[in-house]
Amino acid sequence: MLYSKTSRRDNPGDYFPLPKSIFRLDLSTGEIAVYAYLMYCEERDTFQCHPSYTSIGEATGMSKNTVKKYVQSLERKGFIYTEPTKVKTKDGRVHNGSLLYTIQPIKPIEEAYFERKIAI
Numbered sequence: 117m118l119y120s121k122t123s124r125r126d127n128p129g130d131y132f133p134l135p136k137s138i139f140r141l142d143l144s145t146g147e148i149a150v151y152a153y154l155m156y157c158e159e160r161d162t163f164q165c166h167p168s169y170t171s172i173g174e175a176t177g178m179s180k181n182t183v184k185k186y187v188q189s190l191e192r193k194g195f196i197y198t199e200p201t202k203v204k205t206k207d208g209r210v211h212n213g214s215l216l217y218t219i220q221p222i223k224p225i226e227e228a229y230f231e232r233k234i235a236i
Contacts, residue, residue, distance in 0.1 A: 132155055132156050132158075133155065134155055137222055137226045138151060141229050142229075143193075146176075146185075146186045147189055147190055147193075147195075149176040149178070149186075150172060150178075150187060150190060151190055151195055151196070153167070153172050154167070154196060154217050155219060156175075158217075158219050162218075163219045163220075164218050164219070165217050166201065166214045166215065166216045166217065167214060167217075168214040169184055169214075172187075187215070193225070194228070195219070195220055196217050196218065196219055196220060197217070197218040198218075199215065200212060200213070200215060200216075201214060
């Protein structure tokens with residue numbers, strides 16, 4: 117496909133923000149994929165989302181257990197914070213829901229990472 121100088125990019129609404137610095141913070145490809153999917157799902161005003169491990173796995177081509185491993189790693193590294201949720205069924209029973217993910221600001225994570233690198 118040829119592009120002319122007057123060609124425009126796709127609709128900006130078809131994109132989501134992903135911090136450039138995640139490629140400099142020694143994340144694995146799996147961690148980057150899970151983080152990117154969480155950023156894709158994130159509500160921009162609350163910085164939260166709640167996809168299931170299954171949904172993340174389907175989007176990234178990973179198994180549920182692999183997604184869980186990368187979620188735990190991202191939480192340990194400070195990129196996300198997770199909280200369990202509950203779901204109430206129509207008949208009144210309560211079940212565990214998907215995790216509620218809160219995406220943490222990238223700047224403090226980046227600063228801490230580079231401070232650790234300098235200290236080594």
